[in-house]
Amino acid sequence: RYSSGHDGCPLTDMAVSVLAKSAWHPVGQRLGTLNFWVNRIYSTGTVSLVSPSHLAEPEVNFDMLSDERDAQRLKSAFRFVARLINHKALVNIALDPFPSTWTGRAKRIGKYNRLNYGLTSLLAGLMDSSSSLRRSLIRFAITDGRSISDLLTNDELLDRFVRQNVFGNFHPTSTCRMGSAQDPTSVTDPSGRVHGLSGLRIADASVMPFCPRANTNIPTIMVAEKMSDAILHEREQQ
Structure with missing residues (x-):
């Protein structure tokens, strides 16, 4: 966890995690990931009913990055992580870094089956055979052809990249x-x-005024404890 330092944003409003592998398949096992996110978000979305039927799924629109503070901090996080991987302590360890995205292609190849295992085994073998071939495969088979340098030198391109690839x-x-x-x-x-x-209460993370900074597990337990205590106290007063 770290603080962005952006005006009006609290401490520890950002986070970075390190993953030793990016997926179950052979290519994913060769790729580490530096994942970053906004811990204290200001963007808000909606949950709407689409039908009177209880069987119908609601329509959920997260409307991510609708608040400019979130977009700017996510772009700053990209630049921060780019500086990290270029640090002298990591530059010889984090080889051939690239901007990763959770694209439709990544989702399809991420499905657990024998075909995907075979395809990624072949691709992993090619990546291991030559550093120049690995860089070419990363640029044209894994990413959309854009490099970290491309995004760092063009703010409009970085803004579009962040908005198109943000996820929860x-x-x-x-x-x-x-x-x-x-x-x-x-x-x-x-x-x-x-x-x-009357007679209806809610005692889960949905009652939080805003999403807390980091995991919701313990705060949700605290909410449930508070609601339980309120119910018991009201019964004692009857």
């Missing part, structure tokens, strides 16, 4: 945030009771 970090929250009954964006009171309904 698996901890969405706050779809039923707690707050005052007069607040049109709030769903529950501080005890988890849904505004305007």
Whole structure:
């Protein structure tokens, strides 16, 4: 975890993780990843019902990077990680770095089956055979042809790259945030009771006013403890 230093943003609003391998298949086992993300986001999305049927999945729109603070910090994180891999301590270890994306091709090849294992075994063998061939395969078979240097020297290109390839970090929250009954964006009171309904409470990560900085596991347990305590206290008062 680290702090971006951007105006109006709190400490430890960013994070970087290191992965020794990027996927289950032979190519992924040869590729490490420096993954970075915005810990304290300001962009907000929507969850909408598409049908009265309880069987219909809702429409979820995360609207990522709709707040410019998130976009600027993600671009800054890209530059920060680029400086890291060019540091003298890593430059001879992190060979042939490239900007990775979770493209449709990566998703297809990431499916666990024998065909993908065979294809990636062949590609991995070619990557191991020659450093120049490895660089060519990375540039034209794995990426979309753009290098880290291309993105660092063109802010418009970097902005487009970040916006096209951003994805979530698996901890969405706050779809039923707690707050005052007069607040049109709030769903529950501080005890988890849904505004305007009796006998219904919410006691999970959806009541958080905003997504906390980092993992939601322990904060969600704390929410559940608080709601449980409120229920018990109200029963004692009856």
